Amino acid sequence: MINSETISDYLARLASREPTPGGGAAAALHAAQGAALVAMVARYTTGTKYEQHAELVARIISSADGLVAQALRLADADQHAFQGVIDAYKLPAGTDDLKAERTASIQDALVQAANTPAQLILLAGAVVDLATELFEVANANVISDVAAAVDAARAAATTARVNIDINVVAIKDTEARSRLAEQTDGLEEKVVLAADSLVKRVRERILG
Template identity: 90%
Template sequence: MISSETIHDYLARLASREPTPGGGAAAALHAAQAAALVAMVARYSTGAKYEQHADLVTRIIGTADGLVVEAVRLADADQHAFQGVIDAYKLPAGTDGLKAARAASIQDALILAAKTPAQLILLAGAVVDLATELFEVANANVISDVAAAADAARAAATTARVNIDINVVAIKDTEARARLADQTGALEDKVILAADSLVKRVRERILG
């Protein structure tokens, strides 16, 4: 599991000629890093100087820490879901009955595999929202990490969307395809716009 291995071991597996982990897991770890950066900036925005914002910062720290855990869980979930797709394609198809069962298993696995990145886009949006809240009260010495968090969350969302797309095109259930496309397209656009806006504000604050 990604959550229990070293960075070195994870990267070695990611670089290997193996189907998992792949882009979906990488996207989830983008989001985990984004949330961790928000938590770090928030922790640097505590003490007497920031006392008037203590409740906000405390809430952001708690929420960001939780999002780190959830993002890593999604990394493991994505790896498991994609392995399910691979296993479904390996099912026997020697008879009409087996072919039908294999086809149904593949469709179920593809829909499941598309759900994890859909959840990840939601999580990425939550990270950008937290970073945006933190921006106004953040310690100026680490304000660049607010932009780093936004960009990492943006990467998580756009990568997750690509992973949804590659599964959706193989899903034959038109209703399921349309539902996934409708839910994730608008969310991804929202995350991108919010992240870009926040990065711009951070750069303007740095450069004066």
């Protein structure tokens, strides 16, 4: 599990000629880092100086910590889902019945593999939303990390979108494709626009 391995071990696996982990897991870790950075900035925005914002900051810390945990679970889920696709393609197809079972298994696995990045786009959007809330009150000494957080979330969202696309093109069930489209179409664009806007505001605040 990604959650329990060292960064070096994870990167070695990522760099290896193995199908998992891949871009989906990397995207989830982008989101996890983004959420962790939001939590860090919020924790630096505590104490007497920020007492009037204590309730907001406490909520952001709690939410961001929760998103870190969720993102790590999605990293592992992505590995599992993609491995499911690989395993489905390896199923025997020597008879008509086996071919039908293999096809059904592949289709089920592809839908699951698309569902995981769909959840990740929503999570990335939540990271950007928290960062946007925090920006106005954040400790100026760590304000650049707000931009770093949303940049990481942006990367998570755009990578997740590509991973949805590559699975959807192989899904034959039109109803399943429609559901995925309804859940995700345009979402990553909103995340990107919101992230770009906040990065611009952070830079303006830094540069005066």
